[in-house]
Amino acid sequence: MALNAFSTPWGEMGTAQAVQAEAAGVEPSPLHNPVLLKPMGDSVSQVIVKGQVLGHWSAGEYHRSLSEELFPLAAEALEELLSCSDLVVMEGAGSPAEMNLYSQDLVNLRMARFAGAFGILAADIERGGVFAALSGTLDLLHPMDRPIVGGLVVNRFRGDVSLFHEGVRFLEDRTGRPVLGVLPLMPGLSIPAEDSLNRRDFGEGELRVAVISLPRMSNFTDFDALGEDRCRVTFVSHPGEIRGADLVVIPGTKSTLEDLRWLKARGFPGALAEALGGGAVVWGICGGYQMLGLSVEDPFGVEGGGLRGGAWASAG
Known part of the structure; x- marks a missing residue:
């Protein structure tokens, strides 16, 4: 997903x-x-x-x-x-131990079982709770699925890895599986983020780009290249945060009408008009570009329906 x-x-x-x-x-x-x-x-x-x-x-x-x-x-x-x-x-998705969806799981252990794969269970220590995540996940798996997991990986470790040697021993003793690696956190690694949990401000350039954080924003990695081109990119959720930006972006979305309702409810149309008056450029991408039109209609209810009028309607 x-x-x-x-x-x-x-x-x-x-x-x-x-x-x-x-x-x-x-x-x-x-x-x-x-x-x-x-x-x-x-x-x-x-x-x-x-x-x-x-x-x-x-x-x-x-x-x-x-x-x-x-x-x-x-x-x-x-x-x-x-x-x-x-x-x-093969890469799994989320946790293999989402017990409410276990019987319908398509992408984790069922596919690994079908392929006869050697499974590696990885956990992100940067988010905390790595011992509970690895040990608890194995405990929750169905007995016929536990043998699929042959090893563990601890990802995104920050600092002196020698301080985690005792943690490795604990995990191996507790789970009976080898820890195959403790991978370091690499903050400068320029790989597009997989989802919005990894979204962050970036860039140190002289031009400020304010990207409006629509609730259902898609393809936010479109802006990664701007960080390498003299731009400072910030993701904003309130109209006042776009003040002073050289470029304001309404990003793409798969739910144009729902996100347009959110945009209007937050008061962004007036702030966008003010930004334009102050010399900023407003840039719409995909669904964000549709919002800049005079009318947005969804007669078949594909994206929720019920709304007419573009982002500028309430801005006068």
């Missing part, structure tokens, strides 16, 4: 999987991300299968029935990759 997408000649895939393909030295293909979910609201996602849009489903519909139908298609993609590769590395 991701709103950061990458386009290929064969259709769309997640940016994270495209980056991983580049790291592996192969051309990104929707086979590397056979099922992509692009959220369009709090409980509805666009479902993309092997690069092509299949339709829109609620979270309940997806987990009750569609995920079961999609598993054979994901398995076909894996088998096609295995036929032309020496090694295939």
Whole structure:
């Protein structure tokens, strides 16, 4: 599940999987991300299968029935990759121990079981709770799935790794699995973020770019290049924060109307008009560009419906 997408000649895939393909030295293909979910609201996602849009489903519909139908298609993609590769590395999503969804899990242990894969359980120590995360996850797994996990990795360790030697011993004694590595935090690593949890301000240039943090913003990594081009990029949530910016961006979104309602409720139209009057440039991308129009309509309710009038309507 991701709103950061990458386009290929064969259709769309997640940016994270495209980056991983580049790291592996192969051309990104929707086979590397056979099922992509692009959220369009709090409980509805666009479902993309092997690069092509299949339709829109609620979270309940997806987990009750569609995920079961999609598993054979994901398995076909894996088998096609295995036929032309020496090694295939599969990445899970979220936690493999989301017990409310365990029986419908498509992307973690079920696929690893199908492939007969050697599983590695990784945890981000930067977020805290790494001992509970690794040990607790293994404890929660179904007994038939625990043997899949053959080793542990601690990721994004900050500081002197020798201070974690006792932690390695604890994890190995507690879980009965080897710790295969303790990977350092590399803050300067310029890899596009997979989701909004990793979104942050960046750049130290003389030009200030204010990107409005729409609740359902997509492809926020579009702005990464600006940090290397004399720009200081900040993500803002309140109208007053765009004051003094040289460029204000209304980013892309898969839920144009819902995010436009949010934009108006926060008072951004007036602030945008003020920014324009002060000499700033306002730049809309995709759904953000639609918001700058005189009218936005959704007669078939694809994105919620019910709203007419662009972002400028309430700004006079």
